[in-house]
Amino acid sequence: MHVPDGFINAPVSVGAGVVAAGAVAVSLRGARRELDERTAPLAGLVAAFIFAVQMLNFPVAAGTSGHLLGGALAAILVGPFTGVLCISVVLLMQGILFADGGLTALGVNITVMGVVTVVVAYALFRGLVKVLPRGRRAIAVASFVSALLSVPVAAAVFTAIYAVGGTTDVPVGKVLTAMVGVHTLIGIGEAVITMLTVGAVVAVRPDLVHGARGLTAPLKLRVGGELVDAPAVARPVPVAALSPRAVWATGLAGALVLAGFVSFYASASPDGLEKVAADKGIDKHVEEHAAKDSPLSDYGVRDIADARLSGGLAGVIGVGVTVVAGTGIFWSLRRRRTPDAEPTRVPEAV
Known part of the structure; x- marks a missing residue:
């Protein structure tokens, strides 16, 4: 849902830019409460992983594809404030390096793809996990539903922005129906990717998942014939648990494979x-991207004729730049932990 230059007029683009800048400023402050030495590198990885998965367009209807927006995934894994920053970093890298998403429309894109998806998804996620029985199943269901609904809501918000500042005269009702309809289908793919990714991390290190903290079922002990919650000191860390460094390395390797190899098979x-x-005619005034001459524009490396090699190298470079930029930002925002502040990993009761 990357909005190019020319879809939205200058005054509304500037207004969206102000909203996006304010959201980023608030998120920079809020992320300080969410990040520490363990989770700051994970946040940089989340940004790189979202960049990689966004290269994997999947078919949703005849002649139409979709890709991950990532707001729900980022919010659940690293928190809503950090999630907004993750999506902002991804959109900035895509706009500057790959000519994907207009630079004058960057505020619109951050507002729609970052702020709206994160706020909607995280609010739904927290609401659902409060009413569902605690455990991994609740986390999976809440991840799926929140990701699914965040996408058509974002589409509706884009339509509202278009209604105020669109550069073409197309009935808003037609745009709204088409946008929400196709993005509901895209939301199903978003929901599956989000649920599987969150579930994979929860399975190995639930304490690293911001949205899952405190949601696993407590370990029970039988005392005097009655089941009681085990004290925290009686909850050992499983020997097979992955270290945060191992989680980071595994995730980075997966992102590199997705961007460098699997992306070649994405829907065109x-x-x-x-x-x-194209169908409704709202692209009549689309403008050429300011970074169209970038050596990485359109997710290919200039002067490399082989499409597979060109796209793969561009994907690997994109993942590398995003993880470095994201980790640098999030590391600078982290809270410094004291040695006795290391949380104990709580396994889910069977």
């Missing part, structure tokens, strides 16, 4: 916004 069909724009 236009994504939901591109398809709606």
